[in-house]
Amino acid sequence: MLFVGSVVAVDGAKCIGCKACDRVCPTEAIVTVDKLARVDEPACTGCNKCIEACMDHGAISRKFLEEPVLLRSDIKAVSAEEIDALCGKARLFPTQVVCPCTGTKAREVASAVLQGAGTPGECSVGSGVRGVCSMWCTSAVLRLLRAAGHEVEPTPKNWRIYPDGLEPGIWNVAEDIAERYPEYRIKESQETLSTGRLPNMGFPDIREEQE
Amino acid sequence: MTFDPAVTPPHLPESTSGFHLPSMRASELHDMVSVDVRELFPDIEPPIHNYGQDPTSVREAAERALAGIDMSKIKPEHSLNILCSEHGFGMMGGAAYAEMLKTVRDIVVERTGCRRIQLGFACGLSKSEGIETLPEHGLDDHYEGKVFQFGPYDKGVAIDTEIGRLYSIGKAFKADRIIHCHYDDPREVHFHRLNGRALKAFTMSYARLETRSVYHLQFPTQSANLVPRMIYESKFIQDKWAFGMSLLSSPAGVTGVEADNDLIAMDKRITVATLRNYGKMFKLFEELEGCIVVIDGHRWLHYCHAGGITSCHLFFGPHDHLDLDAEPPATGSNPAVKALVINYMWKQAFAMQGVPTISAKPSVAKLFRRRAVTDIYPEETLHDAMEKAYEVAGTRKVMVFDGTYGAINCTADLAAELKEKAPHVATQVDEELLPKWMRQRGLEMTKP
Numbered sequence: 001m002l003f004v005g006s007v008v009a010v011d012g013a014k015c016i017g018c019k020a021c022d023r024v025c026p027t028e029a030i031v032t033v034d035k036l037a038r039v040d041e042p043a044c045t046g047c048n049k050c051i052e053a054c055m056d057h058g059a060i061s062r063k064f065l066e067e068p069v070l071l072r073s074d075i076k077a078v079s080a081e082e083i084d085a086l087c088g089k090a091r092l093f094p095t096q097v098v099c100p101c102t103g104t105k106a107r108e109v110a111s112a113v114l115q116g117a118g119t120p121g122e123c124s125v126g127s128g129v130r131g132v133c134s135m136w137c138t139s140a141v142l143r144l145l146r147a148a149g150h151e152v153e154p155t156p157k158n159w160r161i162y163p164d165g166l167e168p169g170i171w172n173v174a175e176d177i178a179e180r181y182p183e184y185r186i187k188e189s190q191e192t193l194s195t196g197r198l199p200n201m202g203f204p205d206i207r208e209e210q211e
Numbered sequence: 212m213t214f215d216p217a218v219t220p221p222h223l224p225e226s227t228s229g230f231h232l233p234s235m236r237a238s239e240l241h242d243m244v245s246v247d248v249r250e251l252f253p254d255i256e257p258p259i260h261n262y263g264q265d266p267t268s269v270r271e272a273a274e275r276a277l278a279g280i281d282m283s284k285i286k287p288e289h290s291l292n293i294l295c296s297e298h299g300f301g302m303m304g305g306a307a308y309a310e311m312l313k314t315v316r317d318i319v320v321e322r323t324g325c326r327r328i329q330l331g332f333a334c335g336l337s338k339s340e341g342i343e344t345l346p347e348h349g350l351d352d353h354y355e356g357k358v359f360q361f362g363p364y365d366k367g368v369a370i371d372t373e374i375g376r377l378y379s380i381g382k383a384f385k386a387d388r389i390i391h392c393h394y395d396d397p398r399e400v401h402f403h404r405l406n407g408r409a410l411k412a413f414t415m416s417y418a419r420l421e422t423r424s425v426y427h428l429q430f431p432t433q434s435a436n437l438v439p440r441m442i443y444e445s446k447f448i449q450d451k452w453a454f455g456m457s458l459l460s461s462p463a464g465v466t467g468v469e470a471d472n473d474l475i476a477m478d479k480r481i482t483v484a485t486l487r488n489y490g491k492m493f494k495l496f497e498e499l500e501g502c503i504v505v506i507d508g509h510r511w512l513h514y515c516h517a518g519g520i521t522s523c524h525l526f527f528g529p530h531d532h533l534d535l536d537a538e539p540p541a542t543g544s545n546p547a548v549k550a551l552v553i554n555y556m557w558k559q560a561f562a563m564q565g566v567p568t569i570s571a572k573p574s575v576a577k578l579f580r581r582r583a584v585t586d587i588y589p590e591e592t593l594h595d596a597m598e599k600a601y602e603v604a605g606t607r608k609v610m611v612f613d614g615t616y617g618a619i620n621c622t623a624d625l626a627a628e629l630k631e632k633a634p635h636v637a638t639q640v641d642e643e644l645l646p647k648w649m650r651q652r653g654l655e656m657t658k659p
Contacts, residue, residue, distance in 0.1 A: 024364045048337075049364045055338050098428065133336070135363055139424040159366045165421040168375040168438065169429035177373055177437075183406060183653060184437040185535065189430075 002128030014059035021050035045131035098140035101132035214244035220613035258464025266310035287324035309348035333416035378419035407436030409478035461488035462519030518619035549604035
């Protein structure tokens, strides 16, 4: 859940149409058309990555809203069983906070996916997740989308997200690596994982395998 | 019981990352005293430098550390990126870290003839950090204008590791050689568990947001440091790797500089020193029964220092995150934090949900409300905020995170608790915890 207190605005006189902004926008809310960046305000979460990307030109600034806009997902709109199943398949606990910036829980993102969100950007607008830094929550969003059958393809011309950089996980570390680096307690973590819990992460679940 | 007067903390420079500067610091409140960290624990290593002092001693320490480094991998024709991170400038005002960064450039030029050197500044949240910080410390001039910044959203570069593909920031590594220039501040021990601290930057400072997410959400904390280890040991990094160096600290201040061609060897030495220098202070913070936290520093909420300890260590207590056999939660919800007063910090609003938060300025409350932090009380002055905090917290024990190393600014009630608990904590760490922490990390107990 995220209260969006500000979006961004483009100064047309300063914009040179370089697309630096739309290459980083996590929700594709800013798109360059005819050499001018344009903002789809309802899709903007106010994360300010475009402002960072445009720092050399200063064409983008914050635009404070009169009233904050609430981005949230209604978890009662779909059945708890469906949410639990999707979270389990994605190795997430439904009540786990997957986005500390916005306090968004896995079940909220799962609900957004089950209600039709099929891209990372739609998950953000539908639940608030990834609405600020994206440095914690991105893997959870990708895992939930994949669990629901939505593959996110790499987009070579921008760097909004690198979906192929999210494969490594404690569950797929090979045995020889675990043995080579005993200081990281890989086997111990994997054994705990096999019991269906991994305490200090609050995640994963092997319900898929159990089923 | 008598106490020393409060010490003057590092100054607060104007920053676009922060609010308007406060009219008074928490250390100026009439009931503030201070406790010297080396009075609590005399075996904390004494500093060679602290805030406001001449950094020549840091330069000399860096020169000594670099004397044993093999720089033959750096040729005159090479491009070289010296990589630093924003938080290093949050330690004691940043002068010591800046001096280390100036020294390494000077020595490399002298010994290798390489002059195609850039300083790469890893931002925390915004590139405005580097725009302010680099000129403040004269680093843009020292590097002849060859400085650049990068953030986690910048264009990535794929790094194929033994555990799969990960992404770092392209321009950080767009050079023939790199030097990793970090610091040992054990902030966020709840994530790295001091089990590979010197490598953490490969999954944070220099990493794309996807790799940071992998570190946090796809590995438990006791295993997560495999991720930066795999990046460091990848062919991509090793081909460019020249050496690493680190500013060394204790809760009393800067204690020296480390450097090594082998980052793993350097990390082990840093780990031993950190366990010895910080272990007792960590344990003491974990033992606190209840206090009001005042944030009054030139960084984000979690990264302001009190007696050299970042506030996140208190927030993520009372668990022993150094104990690798334990399973502490990776969330900050220490019941000992009874209230939070914000006098000054950089703008960031998350992670202290559930703790009554009192702002000494209405604009701070506005920011928190915008991010849906509900338990926020807007007050007009620091005096008013403290009175409100005393009322909601039910205690007059106050700890101030204002960037101070060497001493903790606090109220007499808390100072008394710190002094009373320190001897028992020292005994417990010396006899039980330090040997355990060392054993868990495969480190030998040697004399400091």
